[in-house]
Amino acid sequence: MGLFDKFKSLLFGKGDVSEGTQDEKPVASKQDEPVSAMHKSPVNEAKPADMKVEQKPIIQKPKEEKPVADKITVGHVHMSGCTGCLVSLADNYEGLLTILDKYADLVYCLTLADVRHIPKMDVALVEGSVCLNDECSMEEILETRENATIVVALGGCACYGNTTRFCRGGQQNQPQHEAFLPIGDLIKVDVYIPACAPTPQQIRNVCLMAYLLLKGNDEQKALATAYLTPLMNLAAAGTEACGCDLMTEVINQGLCCGCGSCAAACTVRAVTMQYGKPQVERDLCIKCGACYAQCPRSFFSFDVCGQYESITNLITEVMKP
C-alpha cells in the first residue's frame, strides 16, 4: 500500500464506505467500484452514490434471511486424538455448511476456526483423550468443562480411551507421554458419541438435537431429550468399553438376538458372527465402544426408534441447504 493509495482512500474510499456500503469491507468496495462503474456507465463520471442504490438490496437480503440470533455455539476441542473425529465432522460436506448456516456457529475448532483460547460455548465436542503428562491438556479439559454448557465426548478416545489405552510412551518429541485417560475420568461428561471414528451422520444428529434442545419449542425439546437420553446414559455408565461388553452385557445377560449390528459397526473387523452370536477377536479390538452402543439390546427406545420415519424426514428437511 503506497502513500498514493492511502491518499486516494482518504479522498474517495472512506467517503464511499461511510455513505452506504457499511456492511462491506472498505478494501473490497474500494477495489470493486471503479471497475463496475466503468462497465455500467459509458460516461466516465459515474457517481459512486448511484451505484450504491442498486447494491443495497442485494447485500441486505441474505443477511435478513439468516436466523443468526437463534444459533447455538459449538466448539471442537482437540485433545490426544488423530483428528479423525474432526475429519468425520467435516465429512458432512454440504451438510456441515447447512449446520453452520442455520443452526450452529463454530466458535472454536482446529483448522476451521482460528481461535486461541477456549471460549464460552453451548456445546463442546471433545476429541481425544487427556494426557496426564501434558499440563496444557489438563488445563484445557478443565477450561472446556467450565466454558461449555454441554460437553460431548466425541469418538472412542474421548469416551473410552480407544487406541490411546494402548499407549506406552516413547514417541518422538514427547517420549514421556504415556498416561492417557478418557475425558470422563477427569471431568463430568454429558453425552457420548462412541466409535472410531464417529460417523458424520451421528455427529450431525447430535448437533441438530442439541439445537432443538436449546432453541426448540416444547415438542422439539421432548424429542431431543428422548433422542439424547441413551447417549447421556452411556456417558453416565462409565469410561471403559471393549468388545467384551457384547459378551458380558448382552450375551451373558441373555439378550443377544443375533442381528449382526455389532459386526457391521466394528471398524477393525474384530467382530464376526459365529452360530448367530458375535465373536470378538480381542487382539484386534481397539476399545472404541461402537459394537456395544450399536447393539439394539444395549439400549433401545420405542419412543425414538418407533418414530424413525418422521425423525428421518425431519432431519432430511432441516438439512436442506
Next chain:
Amino acid sequence: MEYLGQYKAVYKAKAGCEDILAKSQDGGIVTAMFAYALETGIIDGAIVAGPGDEAYKPEPMIATTVDELLAARGTKYSISPNMALIKEATRSYGLDKIGIVGTPCQIQALRKAQLYPIGMRDVPDKIALAMGIFCMENFPYQGLFQMVEDHCATKIDNVTKMDIGKGKFSVYTERGVNSQIPLKVTHKYEQPGCHVCLDYVANMADISTGSVGTPDGWSTVFVRSAAGEAAFNKAVEAGWIVAESMDGVKPGLELVTKLATEKIDKNKSYIEHRNHAEHAALKPLRNPYI
C-alpha cells in the same frame, strides 16, 4: 392395534409368479417384492438369508440379481445375522439403495442404526426397502439341528421343507414323509434373546409379512411406511404380487392380534421378572429398553 404397530393398509397377498411360489413358505412375498424392486431399480441389492455351508444353516448374503434371490428363498428357522452385512453392502458392493429382510429384532436394529448410526457411516440414507417377517422366536442352528435330528428323527440333509403352523413344527422330506412335533417341545431350543422381544409383526419395517392370519398359500401383509406403500402398490400393479382385501379372511387379523398379544405380554412379564422384584436377594438383570 398397539400390538400390530402402525400400518397404512393390510392385505391377503401372494406372489404373482409360480416360480417363486414353488419353494416359498406361503405367499412368497419377500422374494416377490425384492425381485420386483431389483428389476425396477427401487433397490440395487438385497440382504437376505442365503444358503449356508450346512443344510438349513442360513448365512446372510447380498443378492444383486433375481437368480441369487431365488437361490435364497424359503424359510430357515435359524439365526441369520443379516444386519452384519449392512455396511458391507454400502462398501464392497457399493449399493446406494439397499433392501433388507429381517425378523422384528433385526428391523429394530436397522432403525436404531438409522437414527443412531454409531458405527454405521453413510448407512442411514441408503436403506430403500426393509421387509419384516412375523416372528415368534428363533432357534440357534444347533437347536434346530437337535429338533430335526433328535426329536423328528430325520437327517437334516434330507429335509426339503420345514414349517411352523397350527401349533406344530413340521419337517418334510422328499419321500413325502413328514414328522411333526408339538411346539411345546421346541421351546427350550429357542435363543434366550427372543424372550425379551416386544414385537411380533415387525412394527418398524416398511412392509411386514407372515403366514399367520391367511389361508395356506397366502400371506398377511402390513404396509407401514410411505416407501413401503409406494413399492407395494407398484408391485401389485405390475402383477408381481396378487393382493386382496383382508375383509372376511378366515383366521384374519384376530389371530395375528392374538399371537402378538400373547408374545408381547409374555415377554413383558419376563422382562419384569428379570427385575427380580419378588426376590430381595437377587440383583436385577439388564433391561435393554430404557
